[in-house]
Amino acid sequence: MKQILTTPKYKQLEINLRLLKLFYQNGRKKEQDLTISKSKMISLVSASKIPANQREINDFLALCSELEITSGTRRKKVYNMSYENAKGLLENQEI
Numbered sequence: 312m313k314q315i316l317t318t319p320k321y322k323q324l325e326i327n328l329r330l331l332k333l334f335y336q337n338g339r340k341k342e343q344d345l346t347i348s349k350s351k352m353i354s355l356v357s358a359s360k361i362p363a364n365q366r367e368i369n370d371f372l373a374l375c376s377e378l379e380i381t382s383g384t385r386r387k388k389v390y391n392m393s394y395e396n397a398k399g400l401l402e403n404q405e406i
Contacts, residue, residue: 329361330371338394346388
């Protein structure tokens with residue numbers, strides 16, 4: 312079990328789950344609410360001391376689009392699902 316916890320994919324999953332919690336502002340955002348901007352997300356990540364660089368944040372936001380957690384145009388994106396459903400989708404990604 313310890314070997315799985317140290318794999319790069321597991322560590323990325325751990326970071327993505329922390330980013331998701333921040334992205335949903337601790338679960339306060341609801342379905343069809345406007346998402347926070349990328350620049351606000353970057354500043355929130357640096358303020359919260361999550362060990363993620365800008366590339367990892369961009370990858371996380373792209374993953375949210377690919378998994379249809381968010382949708383919309385570049386300027387106006389909305390959450391497509393609740394925090395709990397989005398968390399379940401990320402957790403069920405292959406490690």
